Amino acid sequence: MTTLTPPLPLRExxxxxxxxxxxxxxxxxxxxxWPTLWALWVAGDGRPAPWIVAIFAIGTVLxxxxxxxxxxxxxxxxxGHVERTRNRPLAAKRVSPKExxxxxxxxxxxxxxxxxxxxxxxxxxxxxxxxLAGSYPYTKRFFxxxxxxxxxxxxxxxPMAFAACRGEIPFAAWMMLLANVFWAVAYDTEYAMVDRPDxxxxxxxxxxxxxxxxxxxxxxxxxxxxxxxxxxxxxxxGAGxxxLAGLAVSVGIVVYHYTLIRERDRPKCFKAxxxxxxxxxxxxxxxxLDYWLR
Numbered sequence: 532m533t534t535l536t537p538p539l540p541l542r543e544x545x546x547x548x549x550x551x552x553x554x555x556x557x558x559x560x561x562x563x564x565w566p567t568l569w570a571l572w573v574a575g576d577g578r579p580a581p582w583i584v585a586i587f588a589i590g591t592v593l594x595x596x597x598x599x600x601x602x603x604x605x606x607x608x609x610x611g612h613v614e615r616t617r618n619r620p621l622a623a624k625r626v627s628p629k630e631x632x633x634x635x636x637x638x639x640x641x642x643x644x645x646x647x648x649x650x651x652x653x654x655x656x657x658x659x660x661x662x663l664a665g666s667y668p669y670t671k672r673f674f675x676x677x678x679x680x681x682x683x684x685x686x687x688x689x690p691m692a693f694a695a696c697r698g699e700i701p702f703a704a705w706m707m708l709l710a711n712v713f714w715a716v717a718y719d720t721e722y723a724m725v726d727r728p729d730x731x732x733x734x735x736x737x738x739x740x741x742x743x744x745x746x747x748x749x750x751x752x753x754x755x756x757x758x759x760x761x762x763x764x765x766x767x768x769g770a771g772x773x774x775l776a777g778l779a780v781s782v783g784i785v786v787y788h789y790t791l792i793r794e795r796d797r798p799k800c801f802k803a804x805x806x807x808x809x810x811x812x813x814x815x816x817x818x819x820l821d822y823w824l825r
Contacts, residue, residue: 547620548634551603552596558805559599562718564591565811566711567688569761569818570704573768574696577822583695586649587688590642597638598664598684604631605668635665652694660687675741678723682715683708703764710760717753718807720746721792724800747793754785761814770821777817781810 553559567587571579607621607628620626639661646657663684670677686708693704716738723730723739724746730737742749758778765774784806791803 547625551620553599560595561808563595563685566686568815570689570692572818574693590645593638593642597635600631600635601665602668649695656691671735676738678716678719678738682712686711710757713753714757717750720750721800721804725797774817774821777813780813784810
């Protein structure tokens with residue numbers, strides 16, 4: 532006779548939902564938020580409407596949470612074989628797949644309701660944004676560098692920010708999105724270097740596996756392309772010395788990351804991944820101060 536696992540009390544169930552949405556690990560929210568804030572400040576000429584900033588900030592939390600739920604749903608049969616993820620709620624069967632899908636749907640619906648006050652172009656752009664967030668977890672089955680797809684998904688707030696502030700999406704917005712793709716490949720390769728032994732066993736594709744012994748070089752090249760493209764965007768939109776100073780600080784941080792990942796030590800690679808929050812913050816601070824001083 533099969534013994535059924537009793538349902539969790541409400542407080543414990545909500546705690547599991549929090550873990551499923553990764554609200555206890557805000558680094559993903561920050562890596563999604565910084566590019567969106569860069570775009571809002573450039574699109575708003577340094578003075579974006581506070582209510583638009585609030586919508587995008589809350590929307591970032593909701594969509595990142597939905598993306599985490601879908602990611603764990605897609606990986607529920609893999610996470611149990613990876614040391615770092617085996618205790619996630621779905622992998623450990625503390626939350627059912629059906630619950631996860633309902634939670635993701637609710638978060639996505641809340642995100643859509645949130646942007647209803649924005650213009651039609653922004654609403655239209657939300658459709659591919661949801662598709663990208665929902666489909667990314669499955670790219671690890673067949674894309675050699677799924678981190679590039681992640682960069683598009685994590686950076687789609689950039690064209691949406693321009694759409695919301697200007698009603699159009701200029702070339703500079705797409706270049707910022709391209710910069711975010713390279714940034715995501717850089718930081719998520721550092722992340723993938725942590726899981727590489729487990730990912731090789733279970734057959735998931737990652738940039739760390741694809742780059743092989745050139746992984747550190749590839750990370751540094753992607754950082755260089757990120758900062759070069761953002762530098763071009765800044766200068767082409769009238770930014771000056773203060774913005775460049777912010778970029779210089781981020782270059783220093785990137786050099787520090789090299790010292791962390793060059794030996795491919797797993798804890799240090801994870802530390803470098805987490806430290807990318809300061810790369811995004813330095814770039815944002817430089818842009819904000821530059822606009823403020825004009």
